Amino acid sequence: DVKVTQSSRYLVKRTGEKVFLECVQDMDHENMFWYRQDPGLGLRLIYFSYDVKMKEKGDIPEGYSVSREKKERFSLILESASTNQTSMYLCASKIIAEGGDGYTFGSGTRLTVV
Amino acid sequence: AQSVTQLDSQVPVFEEAPVELRCNYSSSVSVYLFWYVQYPNQGLQLLLKYLSGSTLVKGINGFEAEFNKSQTSFHLRKPSVHISDTAEYFCAVSEALGAGGFKTIFGAGTRLFVKA
Numbered sequence: 001d002v003k004v005t006q007s008s009r010y011l012v013k014r015t016g017e018k019v020f021l022e023c024v025q026d027m028d029h030e031n032m033f034w035y036r037q038d039p040g041l042g043l044r045l046i047y048f049s050y051d052v053k054m055k056e057k058g059d060i061p062e063g064y065s066v067s068r069e070k071k072e073r074f075s076l077i078l079e080s081a082s083t084n085q086t087s088m089y090l091c092a093s094k095i096i097a098e099g100g101d102g103y104t105f106g107s108g109t110r111l112t113v114v
Numbered sequence: 115a116q117s118v119t120q121l122d123s124q125v126p127v128f129e130e131a132p133v134e135l136r137c138n139y140s141s142s143v144s145v146y147l148f149w150y151v152q153y154p155n156q157g158l159q160l161l162l163k164y165l166s167g168s169t170l171v172k173g174i175n176g177f178e179a180e181f182n183k184s185q186t187s188f189h190l191r192k193p194s195v196h197i198s199d200t201a202e203y204f205c206a207v208s209e210a211l212g213a214g215g216f217k218t219i220f221g222a223g224t225r226l227f228v229k230a
Binding site: 043105106 | 118123146148150155156157158159160163165204208218220221222223
């Protein structure tokens, strides 16, 4: 089975810190995604990538950036963490970009910004 | 899809009872439909999906869902739930974009709580 691994399950960071969330997938998936999950709002897409060094903004990219230097790794960066970025962050990958393919999700990183 | 609505935020049910989790969507194009399950402190797992063909699709753990195009619904059902089905369930809709590519929208989630 494809496995998507997020390096941290829980993180606590201070306001203004630069935060890196790491995600690695162990299959040859070209497509990787970062979502944030908030109660009552479901999942909202932050950024996605269809290939190495390629990135596209999702629905809520403000305050975030991403890096895809290798096919298996997709990093989410909070340039200057703020309390409204306290959330659950989910990384996902999929084999093809075509809409009929489902996502494989990581276990999530629960980030608290204080 | 312009929107995905999960009509119930929480559904309490007794063990061995049937359950239906409701999902409606709005879209002007053909869509692909998904249900995901999230157990506590875990990521989402794909439960089932509808791409085309038979409108009744079966997934893992005894769940099934029925696509109703006229009502733009994709409700999830299980005839007899177990305590272990306690989780949050997300409906998702994927539709083609005019310029190519696909966009997936998730519902807000339904928390299923199975009581002994």
